[in-house]
Amino acid sequence: MKGTGIGSFGFVLINGEAIQGTINTKLQFNKDIFLLQFSACVGGCYDMKQTIQTVSGCPRTEAEWNVRAAMKNCAAMCSDFSYHCLITKEMNATIEVCAEPKYIQGYCTYFDTADDRIKGLYAADCSKYENRCPTRYHSTKAFLYQACYDLVRAYVTVRPSSTSSTLVITNTKDSTANPSNNTSEDISLAPIIIPIVLVLVIVIIAILILLKRRRRSTPTKRGKEAIDSFSGLKDSEEGTCLVGDTGAEVEEMSPDPSEDIIARIREEYEEKFKEMNKKIQLLKTQKENDTKDKEKLKRQVLEKNKECKTLNNRLQEAKGNIRVLCRIRKCESSNCTRSTKTTVTIDKSSKNHELPKTYTFERVFDTNSTQEEVYEEIRELIRSFLDGYNLCIFAYGQTGSGKTYTMEGPHGNDVEMKDDRGIIPRAMKQVFDMTGDLLVCGWTFQFRASYLELYNEEIRDLAKGSSDDVKHDIVGAKENKTIVTNIIEKEVKTTEEVLKFYKESSKNRTSSKTVRNERSSRSHAIFRLEMNGQVENIEGIKDTCSGTLTLVDLAGSERLDDSANTSTNNETKKINLSLLELTKVLRSLRIKEPPTYRSSKLTHLLKNSLGGNSKTLMIVNVSPSKECQKETERTLEFGREVSKVVLENIPRKNK
Ligand SMILES: Nc1ncnc2c1ncn2[C@@H]1O[C@H](COP(=O)(O)OP(=O)(O)OP(=O)(O)O)[C@@H](O)[C@H]1O
Numbered sequence: 001m002k003g004t005g006i007g008s009f010g011f012v013l014i015n016g017e018a019i020q021g022t023i024n025t026k027l028q029f030n031k032d033i034f035l036l037q038f039s040a041c042v043g044g045c046y047d048m049k050q051t052i053q054t055v056s057g058c059p060r061t062e063a064e065w066n067v068r069a070a071m072k073n074c075a076a077m078c079s080d081f082s083y084h085c086l087i088t089k090e091m092n093a094t095i096e097v098c099a100e101p102k103y104i105q106g107y108c109t110y111f112d113t114a115d116d117r118i119k120g121l122y123a124a125d126c127s128k129y130e131n132r133c134p135t136r137y138h139s140t141k142a143f144l145y146q147a148c149y150d151l152v153r154a155y156v157t158v159r160p161s162s163t164s165s166t167l168v169i170t171n172t173k174d175s176t177a178n179p180s181n182n183t184s185e186d187i188s189l190a191p192i193i194i195p196i197v198l199v200l201v202i203v204i205i206a207i208l209i210l211l212k213r214r215r216r217s218t219p220t221k222r223g224k225e226a227i228d229s230f231s232g233l234k235d236s237e238e239g240t241c242l243v244g245d246t247g248a249e250v251e252e253m254s255p256d257p258s259e260d261i262i263a264r265i266r267e268e269y270e271e272k273f274k275e276m277n278k279k280i281q282l283l284k285t286q287k288e289n290d291t292k293d294k295e296k297l298k299r300q301v302l303e304k305n306k307e308c309k310t311l312n313n314r315l316q317e318a319k320g321n322i323r324v325l326c327r328i329r330k331c332e333s334s335n336c337t338r339s340t341k342t343t344v345t346i347d348k349s350s351k352n353h354e355l356p357k358t359y360t361f362e363r364v365f366d367t368n369s370t371q372e373e374v375y376e377e378i379r380e381l382i383r384s385f386l387d388g389y390n391l392c393i394f395a396y397g398q399t400g401s402g403k404t405y406t407m408e409g410p411h412g413n414d415v416e417m418k419d420d421r422g423i424i425p426r427a428m429k430q431v432f433d434m435t436g437d438l439l440v441c442g443w444t445f446q447f448r449a450s451y452l453e454l455y456n457e458e459i460r461d462l463a464k465g466s467s468d469d470v471k472h473d474i475v476g477a478k479e480n481k482t483i484v485t486n487i488i489e490k491e492v493k494t495t496e497e498v499l500k501f502y503k504e505s506s507k508n509r510t511s512s513k514t515v516r517n518e519r520s521s522r523s524h525a526i527f528r529l530e531m532n533g534q535v536e537n538i539e540g541i542k543d544t545c546s547g548t549l550t551l552v553d554l555a556g557s558e559r560l561d562d563s564a565n566t567s568t569n570n571e572t573k574k575i576n577l578s579l580l581e582l583t584k585v586l587r588s589l590r591i592k593e594p595p596t597y598r599s600s601k602l603t604h605l606l607k608n609s610l611g612g613n614s615k616t617l618m619i620v621n622v623s624p625s626k627e628c629q630k631e632t633e634r635t636l637e638f639g640r641e642v643s644k645v646v647l648e649n650i651p652r653k654n655k
Contacts, residue, residue: 269311276304392609397621399556451505455523462505463488
């Protein structure tokens, strides 16, 4: 035996609509040697309830799983939390998995005895993988497995058959590197390999524990168990950190299946959404006296709407409850960044022989990105607000990096329906269009808008403008919304009304000239839209739905010396202090310590949007200009920090 390698990859099969029958999945193996392991996730990773049950309860009895390893001469070692089978190429093995659920998920951990290339993988440069890991890969284990996956993927292809649910795993590795004439030797080595594998597993656990101690991060129980199931390792120590506390973490180890799942859920969602819209249009054209048909259509719309909600939530859970996107500002001057769809690379000075630094985000919008492209990425998330989740979108970045442009658009207060309008006017239109459509089937909605700014740690009600001489205090929270005293919460019924309110109020926002921006916003602007909806459902029972959409344009995050002007120094200090507190809160959420929200007004105000029943999206805005390089790096570091946050999944407030 020349060396011992270890790798793993996951696969996921989704049988779409055909839920009723049994799914028969055949796996054929013709690699040298595999440790096959089936674990977790009966019922689909995106169904939180079922995932919790299966991961924490481990109801993986032989009867439930009915896993039949139709293999001859197979050295099988089964543990009580997952199935392991050691398979060699010579066995020409085929495994049939029969299971009721919609999704089957399995993991195949692979050991290649004739390859030195994987040796020492666990001592690999983790930061290399960390940089490459999209937002939800920030876990010690996750990126180690990501590393394995990368290596294994290089010579294993997973090819789903177009006509049946058969996966054929073929060995595409260079045959000279693994001559077939030594396979009989592999078989005879099988009993030796098992102890080696076990030793290897122990070594991995030890390394992981060490790494975890250094990082001092804490996993969510479910996330940890999901990883354990994935790896087949159990360790009692705490320490790994996953982003997006959902069953989706398991898929995140192997990007392709996860992407695949997201694409399939989206496809299903879009299909249902289209069907619902068709029915809504039909309903709108129904004659007044056609009561019978109308009632039938109403019921169908309500049903479809429920299905859409479930699917959209699965989609958002799969993406993670806290997401970070990055946008690079348009720039005419020298550019220090390079970007792909998911990475930003900062080129360092060649004088100091510094290597370029790459940051990975779920999505990166380059200098040519349009407002529409940015909005398309978050359109589905806005739907979550209408489904009864608190949603917070905020723009973070250095002064002049394009935060206001992204949130509002380039026209200052003129936020009407122009092509380059930003997130706020687009979101308002989507919200009122979508709820307007649902009115035909009996839904009623009430919306209340408020617009506050935090300037020098003082809350101002922008809706009151200069006449606002009353003190505003945060007095706790009601129904998951932070309550602020003496503010205007205007009832709005249409897109036009809400945008008029926004436009009038934003005239009062505090701005001044800074080195980098003629009209720099010197305050955090927090626009909130509160929704309460009711409908009588199919069974005649009242169904309610409520949520708060918070859209935040943070003040510029530049360092003190960048602002130079002494009159703004105080402002800058306060801004930076509150941003620092925001970072601390996010860090606390990450390491599962209770955050001290009250240490700044900003975090106190955003309390209900940064934990618990909320979905959070941060857009880190950066300038690509060389002069801003240091600030750009700081911003990207911040974005990376946020992308490590784990949020609890608390049921939405839809009763
Ligand atoms: N993607 C873009 N395309 C075109 N122009 C842009 C883009 N991003 C920003 N700008 C322009 O750059 C200038 C500064 O942008 P903006 O005011 O949005 O920055 P900011 O981050 O909000 O700054 P501050 O924190 O100082 O308020 C504005 O004139 C804006 O119109």
